[in-house]
Amino acid sequence: HPDLAARIANKLGAHHASRVVHAVDDVSLSVNEGEVVGLVGESGCGKSTIGRIIAGIDSPSDGRILYRGEDMAKAEGARARHIALKIQMIFQDPLDSLNPRYRMGEIVREAPRYHRVAPARELEAHVDSVLERVGLDPRTKDRFPHQFSGGQRQRIGIARALAVNPELIVCDESVASLDVSIQAQIINLFMRLRRELGLSYIFISHDIGVVRHISDRVVVMYLGRVVEEAPVEELFAHANHPYTQALLREVPRLDNRHISFTPLSGEIASPLAPPPGCHFHPRCPFAMDVCKRVRPALLEIAPGHKSACHLNTEPAAAAAEA
Ligand code: SF4
Ligand code: MG
DSSP, X not given: OTTOOOOOOOOOOTTOOXXXXXXXXXXXXXXXXXXXXXXXXXXXXXXXXXXXXXXXXXXXXSOOOEETTEEGGGOOHHHHHHHHHHEEEEOSOHHHHSOTTSOHHHHHHHHHHHTTSXXXXXXXXXXXXXXXXXXXXXXXXXXXXXXXXXXXXXXXXHHHHHTTOOSEEEEESTTTTSOHHHHHHHHHHHHHHHHHHOOEEEEEOXXXXXXXXXXXEEEEEETTEEEEXXXXXXXXHSOOSHHHHHHHHTOOOGGGTTSOOOOOSSOOOOTTSOOSSSTTGGGOTTOOHHHHHSOOOOEEEETTEEEOOGGXXXXXXXXXXX
């Protein structure tokens, strides 16, 4: 993803001692301790890439990731390994991400043993307590991944992540492949773990209903850029960006949240060659001349609510063209 440049826009308040910060194409993304940040947008918008970079799976071509103010790339040795464990990722399809030849116990035990998360004689008790916390029976440790149901396999993925005592978990479509009733169970588990352990999450999903249900704050991406960001209820009550408005208009209510939104009109452009100016202009019903030339800045339009749309700064131009 050559367009993806991560830089820190240094907007951190001094009073925020604990944050993980990341940025894509000039826009920073921060997560407060104990916070759930929903990251939404159509496929190809870069949300998975951001998740993978934050989790340390991919590296940014440019930019930094700060963990509690510390540049993760500059940490070395034991410190680097310690920080790396604090951010874990949970993927969409547990069967793809679990080694089929490993028994469940070994899958969960591997990282904490390697990283000496617990002293050797306490390792098995640690593994068992993690399994119990996610609702898996320690007596099933000898089974292989294919011997578990889809929901149980996702619990194994969660246990594997939890076993190294992370502080931030990046969930990339982590419930997308599960039946709706199982989805609800896994989401409830995420929320319970947050309460019990003070975990933070970046919850990447195409399912706006799920995101609304669990997020404190929502970040909306379009073609590698953040176009809008707001506390969850503010976003749903006062969506500002035309792209967000289109997304939310298509959102079913929570009671039938398994129905995903119907596609917006117009073709989504390639993230590798996005349109100039506002990336959304070819699909935007309000596009003005300036939108084709000038990138709109992400501006605060209400407390904690940011949007990147020329309509916020050029109402006169908008009226004239209307
Ligand atoms: Fe639409 Fe222009 Fe706003 Fe982009 S900047 S969303 S094209 S009105
Ligand atoms: Mg994805």
